Amino acid sequence: MKDNRAIYGVLLTMVMVIFHLLMTTHGVDFETQLGIFAILGLSLILVEGHSDFFRLGHAAGYGIFILLLATSPMFLNRYWVDVLNNVGLYTLLGLSLNIILGNAGLFNMGHAAFYAVGAYTAAILNTTFDIPVLWLIPVAGVAAGLFAAVVARPIIHLRGDYLLIVTIGFVEIIRIALINNVFGITGGANGIFGIDRPVIFGWKIRRPHEFFYLIWIFVGVTVYLFHRLEGSRFGRALNFLREDEVAAEGSGINTAHYKLMAFVLGATWAGMAGVLYASKMTIISPESFSFWESVLVFMIVILGGSGSIPGTILGAILVVGLPEIFRGFANARMLIFGLAMMIMMIVRTQGLLPPRSRIFSTE
């Protein structure tokens, strides 16, 4: 058994070396290769942390992942650090959708709407009242949460696919409302520009390398909180209602309340991610929050393994990172991406890293 693992390790190294030689002969420069290997390496180590294939222990796997991630800005160039920043933002969105879709089993394909509410709240308050961006993170979160509470209340009783389509409707309505400059504050199709960079203790965060730590520390806090949430009374109630809504209702779980809370919590987090996005880009426009964004986040959760935190992170790395790796194929990369999604679902229906089943002690 141990020998097999050694063989696989050697094989993996050999594949990496061959890959490296191939790329070198095809004129891929060193910095791009580093970026590609960082993305692949992060994915592989995350898989190792989850499945413990090489018997290092889950903690060691995740530990190496965190170490590699934390040091990656030191050897990557601006472009690839920015790719990792986008991975971080999508991880946040994925984790927030995971509460709704993965834990509670509510088919929400309108997550970009909450993201948009957060980003626009921050952008408007920042550009008109000059409130520092970081102060606006909780404000925008609350705004997105309230928005979710209002719009989700009447539709919360809808079953699976109906909910899916209604949330698609919401995200389209939001986008059209933003384009039509509703209330005269959203800047129409051009959006809002001139959003401030975040400032921490007088230190302005401007370069991708600085944003990297801001975003990924936020991801780290989120992972910790959501991991705690999974095992809590709230998380267990959500899982119950995903598995069998009628039985949950019969056991005295107020399903409508818990579903609504899942929506509000997920939306709050998406709204906060929206603030980070707005301050990273300094310009936001309705096209950043199209239906396509929702689809991407949805795919991240399902591909990674619905209900699984490591799965969601892996999903974000792959969905954001793979199109970057295949940038050389220019137009064909999205075609390959679509094909890969179909194949992935057929060979591994439950997602790449499905949640490990929880074992409850009887004592």
Add this chain to the structure above:
Amino acid sequence: MEQFFQQLTNGLAVGGIYALIALGYTMVYGVLKLINFAHGDLFTIGAYLGLTLLTSMSLTDRIGPFMGVIILAVMVMILVGIIGIVLERAAYRPLRESPRLSAVVSALGASIFFQNAIMLVYGAKFYYYPQNILPKITLNILGMPIPLMRIILLMTSVIMMIALYLFIQKTKIGTAIRAAAIDQAAARLMGINVNGVIMIVFLIGPALGGAAGVMVGLYYGQVNFTMGWLYGLKAFTAAILGGIGNIPGAMVGGLLLGVIEALGAAYVSFAWKDAIAFCVLIFILIVRPTGLLGERVAEKV
């Protein structure tokens, strides 16, 4: 009054197109309980294939405009129907027993695949149907000029819908489709070849969508590789409006949505045209989640 009548006929013509696309969604949903997100892109493929066949074979010059367009539409329907069957075989059949979300993601993947395949083959620019295929005649109905095109579109979609309705209600295969939609396991026990039924559904649905693609090309003259998303979403809205899984419902829903959208664009706000459909959708789902004609969809616990 004239504007109202113009918008009404325009709405009915577009609504007929929505209804044809909606039928594909509703039939697939009825049998497989799957939202076929790639359906909108099959519709786009129909529009592009129509354009290619039209310009390469010059059918309309050889056998006259009307026969030419009919033959063109039939060829497109067959081709898109075959693509539909292949899609089902490759992307949906292996996921028949899986959780429903996996099939939805597979459908999204298929949609991305088709959209980019069209882009790679044809390029990202807009394409234009030749504008002189069907004679530009304007009929005078009740003193109001109505383009012949709208009437042809509405007639075509109504004829196809009636044909489909008769097929579903009167033929043996139609009965099998209805049986498979109600209970697949029971249908299988009654000796119905459910896989065959699903194949037929994936032949008819995309074929109608492909026909709708040709109709949009002829009506608006302009096609683009991304147009399937919006048409698909609106057609799905139409299917929900009428009651998903319900074939007459999709027809009624499509026509109704087309009219509401045309009137809304004219009298409420043109800028909000695309939002109107979704507002209708949300309203109907809150007030009557089973759709207008959707009584037959009972909730199974």
